[in-house]
Amino acid sequence: MKTQRLQSVQNILSGYAFVSAATILLLLLRSNPVFPQENGRTNRITKPPDIPAVMAEIRRGQETGDASYFVRAEKWLENIPPNGAAQGHILGLRAWIALFQHEFEKAEHLAEQARRLQPLVAFHYGVLSDAALELGKYEQSLQAAQKMLNLQADQAAYSRAAHLRELHGDSTGAIELWGKAIAAGARTPESSTAWCQVELGDVYWNLGQISKAHDLYLSALKTQPGSHRALARLARIHAVKNDFETAEHHYQQAIAARPLPEYLEALGDLYLTLGREQEAENQFAQVIFSARLDALEGKPPNRELAFFYARHNRNLMEALRIAEAEIDRRKDIMTYDVLAWAYYKNGRYSEAETAINRALRLGTPYPRLYFHAGMIATALGNPVVAHKHFKTALSLNPHFDLKAAKVAKTQLLQHPHLKKGGPS
Amino acid sequence: MKQHPILAALLMLVFSAMGVFAHPMGNFSINHFSALTVEPQGIQVRYILDFAEIPTFQERQGMDQNQDGTISTTEQTRYLEEKVSTLSNRLFLIIDGKRQPLTPLSHTLEFPKGAGGLPTMRLDIVYQTPPVSLHGRAEPQSWMLEYEDKNYPHRVGWKELAAKGVSGIGLEGSIVPETGSALLDYSEAENNTPPQILKTSFSFHRSAGIPPTISAAPRPMALPGLSQEDAFTRLMGEHRPSGLNLFWILIVSAALGAGHALSPGHGKTLVAAYLVGSQGTFRHALLLGITVTFSHTIGVFLLGLITLYLSDLILPETLYPWLSRLSGLGILTIGLILFRQRWAGLKSHTKTSHHHHPKTKPHDAAHPLKHILGLGISGGIIPCPSALVVLLSAVAFHQVGFGMLLITAFSFGLAATLVAVGLSVVYLGNRFKGFGPFGPLFRFLPPVSAASVSILGGLIALGGGG
Structure with a gap:
């Protein structure tokens, strides 16, 4: 009996000794990593474990619009030895940086490489989906977003799926998924709840549900005090409500945080509405100055500048040149819209029609697209189609743009005979 | 003088880059x-x-x-x-x-x-x-x-x-x-x-004597139950092994382990509660103390491995409450078994006491080893966050050997305290057995102590206990 007890104690102690020895061995190996971690469930993560600082830096760049964060992040990536799982993560992060630097084909290529190395890392599918979207490859973008969602249903995945749903005309589905994205919370550096709240607000704005949009922008400001995106959108709402003083104040707050061309242009438009032309001109001068600075730094001019020129009837040839160059890099519906508008302003209506049809191919419920389609159809002498487009734009959001909404309403009034009989 | 075209191009590139930086x-x-x-x-x-x-x-x-x-x-x-x-x-x-x-x-x-x-x-x-x-x-x-x-x-x-x-x-x-x-x-x-x-x-x-400016030093990783001022954790971050220093670090580590055993969650109450009613021997006290300490150390190793290799799938902080619950349930189960056996033993002792059986043992005396090991493992499996941080720091500093040594010394200290508690209980139990006017009350000690073990198990499972 005594021997038996002694035996069982010995067995247990041997077990302990074995576990201890194994632990020591594994820990020693860990301190000199030799384990390849290319595949398998251990890689099923959205955040590369070894380089969270890089991710945080890229995220800061995304939030601030300050390109120096991307440059720094890229430099840090160069210093990380690409062994083991790090190789896939580095490729994924380089793809993410390329995305923010508007190098979409490079982003797609790098993300694809990262995905091949780490087929179970959700993050890579997110970047792949974004890059495909910007390149106008919506089917691939959908597939990648779906895989990301299957791997990890978090804010980053829901927000991509929500945006794709909206682009494909499913606003109800988009609202549902943006809600899920907000509820999921920001658990990874590539996601942001305030960002999602603004995006959901934008869906409501595009549907003309201004009160809901307003509430969401306020929520975003609560989540992220001083959010320039939320402030600029609140300004837009106050402007359509003719509360110009608050609108001006909010635009100025947004610009004080980030003098982004789109905010400067919107404030300029507001000043134009108020007849304060010199102040409007000051804002527009800043837009042009920013473009000049970008050109000095070797950045290609972007579609926003082309759209600015086209909207304000300035440098129209240049607007078209920029839009045509941009469509070579970026084939999404918004770039086609800008191209269409640049053609229209240059009097090339037939090419404008082709471009706007490309922009409308997904049935995206953006009033701006339908307004442009209506103007192009009018120029081509097709009032029935024009009427349909103007009606769609205004039925989506009768206040979609301070100036354009008025034009659309005037156009509808010019063709009253189409109101009853025309297609809706 | 003819300029080299490539050099000229390079110079142009450099100057234009400087100009637009x-x-x-x-x-x-x-x-x-x-x-x-x-x-x-x-x-x-x-x-x-x-x-x-x-x-x-x-x-x-x-x-x-x-x-x-x-x-x-x-x-x-x-x-x-x-x-x-x-x-x-x-x-x-x-x-x-x-x-x-x-x-x-x-x-x-x-x-x-x-x-x-x-x-x-x-x-x-x-x-x-x-x-x-x-x-x-x-x-x-x-x-x-x-x-x-x-x-x-x-x-x-x-x-x-x-x-x-x-x-x-x-x-x-x-x-x-x-x-x-x-x-x-x-x-x-x-x-x-x-x-x-x-x-x-x-x-x-x-003031003449200007106090030094306090710098914001990085803190060790936060784990549940870990005080930021934990002395044991600091040993890893502040000291590197060298000559005589190593000896003193190990002594300090063992002393910290001994002191740490007195903080909640280290099984000393469990050791006392079990031994007080089991008519345990010095050998039992020694074994129980050592088992708790051993399983404690193994718990640290295992959690360390999970943290290092499986943290993508399981977060250690989410594992803590589950380990505590598991440990608590194990103790509760053993406590209830002990209580049932000891209660039966008490009743049988009451029935047979008038037949003057002088030395009736509680029933668990038949399986002391099984119960001691079960209790020891259950009580010790809740890993100590301080020891885990030391282990992970050791990996980070590429000082795995040093980290293991520190944990071993720490465990020795921990064992010493637990064994001392156990020995004291056994000694006091032998000293006061059947003693004085409360002598008959000592009959109830085995089931009462088993009930205490069960309660402790329940408390640990619910997130308390010590």
Whole structure:
């Protein structure tokens, strides 16, 4: 009996000794990593474990619009030895940086490489989906977003799926998924709840549900005090409500945080509405100055500048040149819209029609697209189609743009005979 | 002289790159620097703002009041006067709860060339508060200073603060350095995220012996139950093994282990509660103490492995409560089995006591080893966060051997305390067995102690216990 007890104690102690020895061995190996971690469930993560600082830096760049964060992040990536799982993560992060630097084909290529190395890392599918979207490859973008969602249903995945749903005309589905994205919370550096709240607000704005949009922008400001995106959108709402003083104040707050061309242009438009032309001109001068600075730094001019020129009837040839160059890099519906508008302003209506049809191919419920389609159809002498487009734009959001909404309403009034009989 | 075409191209590339080099903090940035100098004459604030190209363009638009595209000296002077005043409105310097007015002493405005020769703007202002009366004040002669720069909130950029005391003024509790970059050198941002410090607070006093500035040292990773001031954790971070030092570190580690065993959650109550009713021997006490310690160490190893290899799938912090619950349920089960056996033993003893069976043993005496091992493993499996941090730090420092040694020494200390508790209980139990007027009450001790084990198990499962 005594021997038996002694035996069982010995067995247990041997077990302990074995576990201890194994632990020591594994820990020693860990301190000199030799384990390849290319595949398998251990890689099923959205955040590369070894380089969270890089991710945080890229995220800061995304939030601030300050390109120096991307440059720094890229430099840090160069210093990380690409062994083991790090190789896939580095490729994924380089793809993410390329995305923010508007190098979409490079982003797609790098993300694809990262995905091949780490087929179970959700993050890579997110970047792949974004890059495909910007390149106008919506089917691939959908597939990648779906895989990301299957791997990890978090804010980053829901927000991509929500945006794709909206682009494909499913606003109800988009609202549902943006809600899920907000509820999921920001658990990874590539996601942001305030960002999602603004995006959901934008869906409501595009549907003309201004009160809901307003509430969401306020929520975003609560989540992220001083959010320039939320402030600029609140300004837009106050402007359509003719509360110009608050609108001006909010635009100025947004610009004080980030003098982004789109905010400067919107404030300029507001000043134009108020007849304060010199102040409007000051804002527009800043837009042009920013473009000049970008050109000095070797950045290609972007579609926003082309759209600015086209909207304000300035440098129209240049607007078209920029839009045509941009469509070579970026084939999404918004770039086609800008191209269409640049053609229209240059009097090339037939090419404008082709471009706007490309922009409308997904049935995206953006009033701006339908307004442009209506103007192009009018120029081509097709009032029935024009009427349909103007009606769609205004039925989506009768206040979609301070100036354009008025034009659309005037156009509808010019063709009253189409109101009853025309297609809706 | 004929120039080499490739060299010429390279030179052109270099010069054009130099000419268009963007602001290191980005074209949108407005960069802040405040240097506070606390002196008997008052607090001096050197406030520098470095505007990148875009904000400079905006400021110059504001300066050019007649909108003629050029900035005259009059326009610049008027702008400066207004700017110096509006900036001070959003600089908050508070001493002992009272905001101090900031009077400008001097200012300079420059337009260094930035990207493509476009101007940037550098504004350098020195403000001064009124003198702080450092005499004729009741003890303690210490003042609280709070400072916050609220200019250009949410704008990207480098945001830096420095503070120092001069002429016999000492600062206490300041976490900012005494000097800074003055926005002349951004090279640190190549390897680090730019500083974002816009406010600070510290106390200052008139003293010969100036206390050292306290720096914000990085803290060890936070795990549930781990105090940030944990002495054992610091052993890994602050000491490296070398000669005699190693011996003392191990002694300290063992002593910390011995002390740590007295903190909640280390099975000492369990050891006592079991042994008090089991008529345990010294051998049992020794075995129970050692088993708890062994399983404790193994628990650390296993959790360490999970943290290092499986943290993508299982988060250690989510594992803690489950391990505690599992451990608690194990103890509860063994406690209930013991209680049933001991209660049956008590009843059988009561029935047979008038037949004068002098030495009836509790039923669990038949399986003491099984129960001791079961209890020891269940009680010890809740890993100690301090030991885990040491293990992970050891991996991070590439000092695995040293880390294991520390944990082993720590475990020895832990074992020593638990065994000492067990031996004391056994000794006291033998000493007072059947003793005095309460002698008959000792009959109830086995089931009562088994019930205590069950309660302890329940408490651990619910998140308490010790």
